[in-house]
Amino acid sequence: xxxxxxxxxxxxxxxxMVPRTGAAATLTLGASAAMGFLAMFALALxxxxxxxxxxxxxxxxxxxxxRIEAPRAQVEPQMRAALTVLRQTPGVAEVRxxxxxxxxxxxAPWFGEDVPVADLPLPILIAVTEAxxxxxxxxxxxxxxxxxxxxxxxxxxxWRGPLVAAARRLRLLGxxxxxxxxxxxxxxxxxxxxxxxxxxxxxxxxxxLNGARDDYVARAFVRRxxxxxxxxxxxGTALGAMAIALLPSADAAGGFLTGLGxxxxxxxxxxxxxxxxxxxxxxATRAAAMRQLRAVS
Numbered sequence: 001x002x003x004x005x006x007x008x009x010x011x012x013x014x015x016x017m018v019p020r021t022g023a024a025a026t027l028t029l030g031a032s033a034a035m036g037f038l039a040m041f042a043l044a045l046x047x048x049x050x051x052x053x054x055x056x057x058x059x060x061x062x063x064x065x066x067r068i069e070a071p072r073a074q075v076e077p078q079m080r081a082a083l084t085v086l087r088q089t090p091g092v093a094e095v096r097x098x099x100x101x102x103x104x105x106x107x108a109p110w111f112g113e114d115v116p117v118a119d120l121p122l123p124i125l126i127a128v129t130e131a132x133x134x135x136x137x138x139x140x141x142x143x144x145x146x147x148x149x150x151x152x153x154x155x156x157x158x159w160r161g162p163l164v165a166a167a168r169r170l171r172l173l174g175x176x177x178x179x180x181x182x183x184x185x186x187x188x189x190x191x192x193x194x195x196x197x198x199x200x201x202x203x204x205x206x207x208x209l210n211g212a213r214d215d216y217v218a219r220a221f222v223r224r225x226x227x228x229x230x231x232x233x234x235x236g237t238a239l240g241a242m243a244i245a246l247l248p249s250a251d252a253a254g255g256f257l258t259g260l261g262x263x264x265x266x267x268x269x270x271x272x273x274x275x276x277x278x279x280x281x282x283x284a285t286r287a288a289a290m291r292q293l294r295a296v297s
Contacts, residue, residue: 024196031188032232040240046174053167068124070150078148091135098125186284193288218289229281234274
């Protein structure tokens with residue numbers, strides 16, 4: 001806590017040797033702003049992919065579809081037989097045959113609203129809602145094959161798992177990207193701090209001759225570079241937030257999209273980016289300063 005207060009208060013003497021302008025200052029501010037901007041999009045990607053994984057997992061869990069594919073004369077008898085089997089199956093909470101309008105709405109995004117969907121050989125679809133603890137899928141397939149040979153049970157497990165896994169890996173990629181951004185910021189701040197220390201080698205030597213300790217000298221650089229990183233990251237975060245807020249959100253026409261951005265209290269998470277950037281700059285600058293000072297002692 002004492003070091004934090006000293007960092008915020010600053011040093012009246014040593015702080016003057018840290019250049020307020022120049023390549024090191026510009027590099028620190030610009031790099032921190034760029035990293036804050038990129039961190040905003042990485043964080044938004046992480047939250048968006050998390051929502052996508054939850055949507056696919058929750059939206060498809062506990063549901064199944066029975067598709068009737070049979071000659072036209074056998075469609076109705078097989079549909080009634082399939083409905084009977086489903087209603088008698090333990091673990092099935094609800095079954096409902098989709099109407100012609102509902103089936104047309106399912107294919108409208110691919111064929112368009114003006115296509116005569118009624119003339120297409122669309123299969124009969126039966127929506128199945130699973131109860132708790134659920135039904136035996138393999139046993140139900142065998143009963144359907146015996147009573148309605150054209151009935152095919154699709155419990156969505158075949159493609160739900162890969163979709164959810166892909167969304168979760170995308171979320172992991174977002175967190176990994178933020179880690180890479182933090183490491184890149186640390187490397188850039190280290191280079192800038194080393195350049196500033198090298199440029200002020202003579203001033204540091206004079207301070208040492210007057211009894212200044214390495215910790216006293218390093219604290220001035222740590223304070224200046226930490227504040228620069230914080231200010232730069234705050235500016236980049238603000239620009240990133242404005243860019244994300246201007247992105248179009250998912251609507252009914254693009255309901256399969258999750259929308260890149262934050263929801264509700266999720267907008268509080270970007271407030272952590274500037275403090276984290278400052279903490280990264282603090283650690284990187286202090287390590288670089290102490291290492292450089294020990295090397296020239």
